[in-house]
Amino acid sequence: MASPVMLALALxxxxxxxxxxxxxLVVANPTPNLKMLxxxxxxxxxxxxxxxxxxxxxxxxxxxxxxxxxxxxxxxxVFFALIAYxxxxxxxxxxxxxxxxxxxxxxxKDVMKxxxxxxxxxxxxxxxxxxxxxxxxxxxxxxxxxxxLRVGVNLAIAxxxxxxxxxVAVALPVYFATQSKWQAFKLATLSGFAEPLxxxxxxxIFPSSLSPEILEGLLGSVGGVMAFLTLHxxxxxxxxxxxxxQAVKAVFxxxxxMSASLYxxxxxxxxxxxx
Numbered sequence: 001m002a003s004p005v006m007l008a009l010a011l012x013x014x015x016x017x018x019x020x021x022x023x024x025l026v027v028a029n030p031t032p033n034l035k036m037l038x039x040x041x042x043x044x045x046x047x048x049x050x051x052x053x054x055x056x057x058x059x060x061x062x063x064x065x066x067x068x069x070x071x072x073x074x075x076x077x078v079f080f081a082l083i084a085y086x087x088x089x090x091x092x093x094x095x096x097x098x099x100x101x102x103x104x105x106x107x108x109k110d111v112m113k114x115x116x117x118x119x120x121x122x123x124x125x126x127x128x129x130x131x132x133x134x135x136x137x138x139x140x141x142x143x144x145x146x147x148x149l150r151v152g153v154n155l156a157i158a159x160x161x162x163x164x165x166x167x168v169a170v171a172l173p174v175y176f177a178t179q180s181k182w183q184a185f186k187l188a189t190l191s192g193f194a195e196p197l198x199x200x201x202x203x204x205i206f207p208s209s210l211s212p213e214i215l216e217g218l219l220g221s222v223g224g225v226m227a228f229l230t231l232h233x234x235x236x237x238x239x240x241x242x243x244x245x246q247a248v249k250a251v252f253x254x255x256x257x258m259s260a261s262l263y264x265x266x267x268x269x270x271x272x273x274x275x
Contacts, residue, residue, distance in 0.1 A: 005203045008145035011156035012138045012196040018160040019134075019192025020185065022167020027181040037165045038241025039250045044161035045234040046254020051154050052227040056144075060220030064213050072217040076224025080136065084232055087132050120177030127170045127187050131194035134163070138198025140222040143206075147219055154258065158226070162234060163192060 061069030137159050145152030167188040175184035238247035 004146050005142070005199070007149070007152060008138075008142040008199045008203070009196055011145060011152050012141045012199045014156050015134070015137065015141070015159045015163050015195045016189070016192035018163040019130075019167035019170070020189045022164040022169075023171035023185045023188035024167075025164070026168055026171035026175055026188075027185055034241040035243075035246075037168065038238045038243070038247060040161060041165055041234050042238035042242060042247040042250030043254040043257070044158055045230045045238055046251040046256075047154070047158035047161065047258045048226045048230040048234065048254075049251070050255045050258040051151075051158060052223040052230065055151065055154070056219050056223030056226070060216045060223065063216040064220075068213075068217065069220050072220035073224040073227075076221030076226075077228045078224075079221065080225040080228045081232075083132070083136065084228070117177070120174065124174075124187070127174075127191040130166045130170055131191045134166075134192060134194040135198040135201075136225060138195035139202045140225060141195070142199045142202045143215070143218050143222050146206075146215060151219070155222070155226070158258075159195070162229075163195075165237070167192065 057069065057073050060072055063069070064072075141152060141155050141159065144155040170188040170191050171184040174187050175181065178184070235247070235251070238250065241247075242250065
């Protein structure tokens with residue numbers, strides 16, 4: 001495999017592992033701190049918005065023109081909008097309180113068993129849905145890595161932060177249903193590995209030497225995907241879990257962090273290394 005593919009694979013593994021981190025939070029504390037998850041989503045949303053508009057879309061428009069850049073960008077928006085329409089991303093349910101459910105249903109084991117089966121099924125569906133969402137995220141990391149280290153790393157950081165609550169969303173119902181920490185961790189981790197799988201698949205679809213115009217257009221589409229993901233899924237969750245005021249602060253903190261990371265990455269890398 002070419003070095004950009006190996007870089008993309010390594011970066012996508014970071015995203016996959018971050019899903020496992022979300023599962024570990026559930027294993028350590030079955031009742032998640034939703035406010036902290038909301039702040040994390042807001043921070044990641046700030047990273048994603050900076051990448052989408054100030055980097056990917058901006059570079060695409062400058063490189064291939066205003067019209068083509070916008071067409072590629074909105075093609076990415078439509079692509080991910082269709083995915084979100086047919087496969088809506090599950091969220092962390094505030095109703096899964098393991099201790100209260102256990103105490104409440106101790107007197108009726110049959111009802112409890114049925115309820116656990118229903119919740120387990122919802123956890124499996126959640127894992128499938130998140131896996132399908134992670135697959136195009138892996139594709140985005142691959143295309144970003146083909147552009148350079150800067151784009152690939154920035155996308156990987158933002159997606160990794162976004163994946164932590166996804167790990168919680170998978171592990172929480174599975175842990176409630178099975179009472180098994182290992183099963184909850186395993187299923188959440190498997191859903192995260194759809195991201196490196198996306199890298200592997202797209203690495204063999206796209207040639208290693210794409211024309212600069214096509215590469216910039218595809219990266220513009222990645223910007224559209226990231227923008228839709230942020231505005232449609234991440235910001236609403238941040239507002240719900242952390243509240244509007246705190247979520248907005250987290251968004252701008254994420255944007256400031258991304259700007260600072262771009263600067264320090266640029267001045268710290270050797271001159272001959274691709275950004």
